[in-house]
Amino acid sequence: MAISYKDSGVDVERGYEAVRLMREHVQSTYTDGVLGDIGSFGGFFQLSKGYKEPVLVAGTDGVGTKLKYAFLANKHDTIGIDAVAMCVNDIVCQGAKPLFFLDYFATGKLSPEVVATVVSGVAEGCRQSGAALIGGETAEMPGFYPDGEYDIAGFAVGIVDKKKVINGKKIKSGDVLIGIKSSGVHSNGYSLVRKLWGEDLEVLEKYDEELGAKPIDVLLTPTKIYVNSILALIEKVKVKGIAHITGGGFIENIPRIFPEGIGCRIDTRSYEVPAIFKIMQKKAGIKKEQAYNTFNMGIGMVVCVAKKDVEATIAQLESTGEECVVIGKTCNGSGVKLV
Numbered sequence: 001m002a003i004s005y006k007d008s009g010v011d012v013e014r015g016y017e018a019v020r021l022m023r024e025h026v027q028s029t030y031t032d033g034v035l036g037d038i039g040s041f042g043g044f045f046q047l048s049k050g051y052k053e054p055v056l057v058a059g060t061d062g063v064g065t066k067l068k069y070a071f072l073a074n075k076h077d078t079i080g081i082d083a084v085a086m087c088v089n090d091i092v093c094q095g096a097k098p099l100f101f102l103d104y105f106a107t108g109k110l111s112p113e114v115v116a117t118v119v120s121g122v123a124e125g126c127r128q129s130g131a132a133l134i135g136g137e138t139a140e141m142p143g144f145y146p147d148g149e150y151d152i153a154g155f156a157v158g159i160v161d162k163k164k165v166i167n168g169k170k171i172k173s174g175d176v177l178i179g180i181k182s183s184g185v186h187s188n189g190y191s192l193v194r195k196l197w198g199e200d201l202e203v204l205e206k207y208d209e210e211l212g213a214k215p216i217d218v219l220l221t222p223t224k225i226y227v228n229s230i231l232a233l234i235e236k237v238k239v240k241g242i243a244h245i246t247g248g249g250f251i252e253n254i255p256r257i258f259p260e261g262i263g264c265r266i267d268t269r270s271y272e273v274p275a276i277f278k279i280m281q282k283k284a285g286i287k288k289e290q291a292y293n294t295f296n297m298g299i300g301m302v303v304c305v306a307k308k309d310v311e312a313t314i315a316q317l318e319s320t321g322e323e324c325v326v327i328g329k330t331c332n333g334s335g336v337k338l339v
Contacts, residue, residue, distance in 0.1 A: 014110040014111075014140070015110060017112040018112040018115045018116060020112075021112050021115075021116035022115070022116050022119045026123060029101075029126040029131065030132050031130065033046045033047065033048060034100075034134055043135035044134070045099055045157075051159065051161050052161055052163070053163065054159050054162075055096075055160055055161070055162045056158070057091045057094050057096035057160060058155060058156065058157045059087045059088070059091040060087060061083070061154075062083065062086070062151065062153035063086070063153070064188065064190055065190040065191050066185075066187050066190040066193075066219070067149070067152070068190070068199065069190075069219050070220065071148055072216075073201065073204070073205075073216050073220060075220055076121070077117050077121050078121050078124075078220060078221075078222040079121055079220075079222075080103070080124065080125060080152060081122075081125040081223065082186075082223045083103060083122060083154050084122055084126055084128075084129060084156070085125055085129075085186070085187070085222065085223035086187055087101065087155055087156035088101070088131060088158070089225065089244045089301065090156075091158040092158070092227045092230045092231065093243065093244050093301075094158075094167065094242075095165055095166040095242075096159055096160040097130065097159055097160065098129045098131035098156050098157070099156075099158055099159055100132045100134045100156070100157055101122070101125075101126050101129075101133050101154055101156045101157075102133075102136050102137075102155055103137075103152065103153070103154035104136060104152070104153050104154060105119070105136065105137070105138045105150060105152050106137075106139040106141055106145065106151050107140060107141070107145050107149065107150035107151075108142055108144055108145035108146065109142065110140040115150075122136075122152075125225060128225045129225050129227040130228070131156055166234065166239055166240070166242055168257035169259055170240050171240045171304055172262065173262060173330055173331050173332045174330065174331075175304050175306055175307065175330045176306070176309075176326055176330075177264060177304055177328040177330065178304075178305065178310065178317070178325070178326055178327065179271065179299035179324060179325055179327040180229070180299065180300060180302070180322050180323070181271075181298055181322070182274075182296045182299060183221050183224040184219075184274070184276060185218070185219060185221070185295065186223040186300060187223050187246075188246045188248075188294075188295070188296070189247065189295045192280075193219065195284075196283040197219065197283075201216070203215070211279060224300050226301045229317060229320040230301070230303075232319075232320050233303070233317060236316045237309050237312050237316060238305065238309060239305055240305060241303070242257065242301065243302040244300070245297075245299055245300055245301065245302060248293060249291075249294050249295055249296060249297065250296075250297065250299070250302075250338075251289070251335070251336050252293065253302075255334070257304060261333075261334070262332065262333070262334070263331055263332070263333035263335045263337065264328050264331060265328050265329055265331055265337045266292075266327055266328040266339065267327060267339055268288065268292070270325055271299070271325045274298045277295055277297050277298060288338060289338060292336075292338060310326060
């Protein structure tokens with residue numbers, strides 16, 4: 001008896017339908033560098049002129065267990081934004097302008113409608129960051145993922161002139177740290193988030209007075225993309241270093257941009273921490289240091305500038321719609337001290 005690929009659980013026709021449904025979303029991200037008429041097994045991108053010593057900067061990431069809430073709520077249109085954001089926010093920290101993005105979507109049984117919806121979010125993230133979605137992979141893996149579940153990840157490539165790379169080497173004691181506010185939890189710490197909020201959809205969809213919203217809506221708010229604001233800022237101000245506040249929160253991420261012998265003091269009273277973080281800290285029964293070592297605590301990006309550039313930095317960021325605040329200063333030493 002013959003056994004077909006379809007009999008084993010993989011239906012190539014569903015794959016073809018997924019590609020058809022995705023095509024419009026993908027093409028909406030195309031920029032001038034995309035060479036869409038060459039080849040089909042690889043994505044082509046032509047580098048623009050105007051760079052004296054062009055350097056490519058790459059970053060890769062996924063969405064993590066935030067996906068569990070997308071599955072629970074059957075809401076798949078924003079999770080792709082998270083996948084793009086986690087990558088492009090990383091590479092823009094080095095001063096790189098995103099050029100293109102590739103995604104990887106894997107599931108046990110392919111639903112063309114679900115994958116197309118996820119990719120619509122990927123395309124939205126690409127449009128927000130100016131990256132072209134030039135390719136990707138959709139994998140159907142029977143028996144590997146539970147029914148109705150999937151994974152989404154990807155990587156971004158950007159470009160920057162070598163002399164304009166932002167690497168933190170010139171940061172010194174007395175420089176100022178400016179925090180740019182986040183849109184919420186973003187895409188880190190969800191293994192703890194799920195323990196704190198649980199996975200009962202009825203509870204998650206019930207309005208929470210303390211939170212001022214339905215928990216599921218807050219927890220599925222997509223990661224903010226800072227690319228355009230940061231690129232505009234570095235054209236106007238000499239930015240010494242930029243930290244994307246992801247897994248590890250303030251404690252791990254901010255020191256990554258400091259040269260040896262430099263640490264910082266963060267004034268946690270300098271801004272109002274969003275309710276979601278206060279509630280989670282209380283639910284978990286953890287100290288302030290642990291909270292700031294797990295979540296972004298309302299700050300998604302931190303930029304370091306000289307004291308003389310603070311006013312110009314804040315004005316520029318606000319002109320692009322960002323909410324920002326001075327959260328601390330650098331000092332001699334190491335690590336992060338919370339006050």
